[in-house]
Structures are given as C-alpha cells and as structure tokens.
Amino acid sequence: MTRTARILLFALAGPGLAAVLVIGFTGLPAFGDYHGVYGAVVTGVELSERHATDYVTALNFDLRAFDTLGEEFILFASVTGVVLLLRASSGEHQGSRDDLGAHGHLGASEALRATALLLVAILVALGGYVVLHGALTPGGGFQGGVVLAAGPVAVIVAGRYLAVRELLPAWALEALDAAGAAGYALLGLAGLVLASVYLKNFLALGIPDHLLSAGFMPLNSIAVGLEVTGGFLLVFTEFLDQALLIERSGAG
C-alpha cells in the first residue's frame, strides 16, 4: 500500500473511530459511580462469613476459588510452554557452565553485590510474609510468590548465576511449580471429601485478624505461592540459560 493510499484510508476511518469513541465516552457513568451489585454483596459478607480481612484474597481463594484453579493452570501451562521452547534443541549446543565460572562475578560491581546481598534476606522475608498474610493484608500467593522468586534473582544480579543454578536446579524448580499446582487442586479435592463441595472451605474459620484464620485460605495462598515462585524462577533460569549458555551450532 502506498503512503497516499494509507493516509486516504486513515482520513476516512479516523473520524469514524473518533465519533464512536466520543459517543462511548459520553455514555460512561460519572467518576467513582459504582453500580456493581455483586461487589457490594461480596465485600459485605467476607468478614462475617469467611473471617478474612483482605476481601480480594477471600474472593480469589474462597468465593471464586474455582476461577483461581483455572488461572493456576494457565500459569502452569505457560511455564511448561516456555520451558519446552527454550531448552537446548537439536540445532543448539549448550555451553559448559565451567566457561561461565571463569567470569567470576560476571561484571557485577562491589556495590551491586553488597546491595544484592542485603536484598536477598529482605526479599525472602517479605515474600514469605505476603504469602502467609494473604487473607489478612493486601497481597497473597501470587504477589508473595514473585517476591520470593526475586530473592534468587538478586543473587543472579550479583553475578552468581551458577550458584543459583546449583542451589536451585531445574528439577527442584519444576517440582516446586508442579507441587504448587497439584497442591491447589488437591485442596479442592479435600473440600470435596470433607465438605462435599469441590474447593469448599473445610477448616475452622478462626478469629479474624489472626494468622491462622479464614479457613483454608492460608493453605491456598501457600500452594499458589509455591507454584508462582517455582514457575517464575524456571522461566528466568531458562531465559538466562539461553542468553548465557546456549549457542546455535552452525549457521542459524
């Protein structure tokens, strides 16, 4: 398509799009004007019915726990797909990790290494906190899981990628990812056995605001946290393997 034809097409289509947008935006409700009946009901019952103070977690891990099961397996399938695509294939050759060891800290400065060292402990503690307090304060399995995964990432940023690979080999990360996904599905089965409905709460609700409250939500949160930590680290290490170790043999 020539430049003039493109401009002509835009001259015709542009005003039409603008008109539709203007009509659409003028029909929007006023700022902050909320009409969701479901939202009002849900935020009204979560504290009294589920003893959870973070309504978003209570929604994700209890009232609509089945949706979260689907999301869990979307993540699981995505991670599996990334791993399948990025592993060294027949046309590629995986370099020895000893070559990488000769680089020492891979160019990380003293200041970066000191900062990363300080960050590791903080990130792991914060991640564990966010996972365990999912039903009490903002956050939950997903957010805490990514923060937990950020701990090893800080070590990688400090140039010790091989140390992370030795400490967390691929099979361990795969096991973590799978255990989290399976754990969530099994918690659902436990609900089926103990409360006769899949993913229904089967534990005592406890006292609101206490660490062990909100029924099985903390367990759901831990399962999701494990899966997210394993899945993110698996994706990161596969990407870094491709970037640092794997070379395409022959003309690609």
Added chain:
Amino acid sequence: MTAVQAAALALVALNGTAVALVADPLRQALLLGVYGLSLTVMFFSFQAPDVALSEIVVSTVGLPLVILAALRKIGEQDRKREREEDEP
C-alpha cells in the same frame, strides 16, 4: 477525584507515551519499569493495593529480567552474524 489520583493518572499517561516513543529496546525496558511503578502508584491511589502489589512485582521482577535476557541473546546473535559476514 483527588489531586493525588489526577497526578497519578497524568504520570501514567506521560510514562506510557515515553515508553512508546523511545526507540532503543534496552532503554525501553528500563522505562517500562518506571511505567510499571507509575501504574502501581495509580492503582494504590485508587485504593486497589492488591492490584498495586501485583503490578509492582510483575513490572520490577517479572518483565525486566525476561526482556533483558532476550535482548542479550538477540544482541549476541547479531554480533555473531556480523563476525561471520566480516571473516570470509
């Protein structure tokens, strides 16, 4: 709408435009992190701390590492190709 919310929205618009306008992918990846941070502030100012937390972990931990690793791989392949073209 409060002043903080208006400022957060303006910041999101500004940073989003900046990400789209920068041509170099490496700079773009860094700006994307800043954009994620402004989105986090925006979500937080609209009283959605859960979404804000998700946004900050994805935009500071999840995305940059994957993008930077991919950029390094692409750059390496380009350099290798250039070397091969120069040699014969």
